[in-house]
Amino acid sequence: MSGAQPELLAQGSVEIARPLHETFAYVSNLENFPAWFPGVASMCALDTLEHGQVGKRYRETVHMPFGRTGTIDIEVKESRVGERLLTEGGGLVLARMSVDFAALSHDDTRVEWRMVSRNRRWWFRWLVVPLLRRVMRGRAREGLSRLRENLEREPS
Numbered sequence: 001m002s003g004a005q006p007e008l009l010a011q012g013s014v015e016i017a018r019p020l021h022e023t024f025a026y027v028s029n030l031e032n033f034p035a036w037f038p039g040v041a042s043m044c045a046l047d048t049l050e051h052g053q054v055g056k057r058y059r060e061t062v063h064m065p066f067g068r069t070g071t072i073d074i075e076v077k078e079s080r081v082g083e084r085l086l087t088e089g090g091g092l093v094l095a096r097m098s099v100d101f102a103a104l105s106h107d108d109t110r111v112e113w114r115m116v117s118r119n120r121r122w123w124f125r126w127l128v129v130p131l132l133r134r135v136m137r138g139r140a141r142e143g144l145s146r147l148r149e150n151l152e153r154e155p156s
Contacts, residue, residue: 006096006116007129010136013112014144018151020103023111024082026151027099028052030060030074036150037143039063039135043074052079060089093132094118113144 016023026032029051034040039062046057056076064070070091078086082101089095100112115136117129 004120004125006118007125009095009115009117009129009132010140011112011114012140012144013110014148015104016109016111016148016151017107018109019107020082020101020109023109023151024052024085024101027101027111027147028076028079028081028085030056030058030076030087032150033060036146038139038146041069046073052076052081052085054079088118092119092124092128111144111147113140115140 030043031045031051033043041061041063043061044059045051046059047055049056054076058074060072060074061069062072072089072091072093072095074087074089076085077088077096078084082103084101085097085099087097089097094117096116096118098114100114102110102112104110117124117132119125119128
């Protein structure tokens with residue numbers, strides 16, 4: 001299975017009444033992630049690189065089943081200001097998050113969010129991915145809605 005494609009866990013899009021550059025700045029600062037994405041308890045920068053810069057690293061604390069928490073190290077792997085942000089995390093899931101941005105007008109932005117697992121183990125794909133999909137799809141819907149609310153609530 002070494003040539004297998006990453007497994008899609010969840011995806012979604014949202015239109016936000018906020019300019020592209022402000023939307024990108026908010027999303028690319030991953031320390032904001034807990035404010036809009038459910039299940040994320042905290043996100044802490046591990047270095048002094050600018051937010052949204054390739055190589056920027058974070059430590060994410062996530063809520064897991066049965067009231068437990070876990071930590072995952074995340075790194076920005078691709079960043080094109082106003083266009084795309086791509087991160088990858090360690091741990092069992094080996095998550096890859098991509099966020100694509102498009103200006104719909106001067107004051108409106110479309111955000112397309114996607115999460116995949118890079119774990120290629122057959123047992124993980126067979127046993128864990130179906131459960132993760134169910135959890136992540138709900139979190140994605142709620143998260144994108146919160147993202148819009150947070151950005152549209154903030155003063156310009």
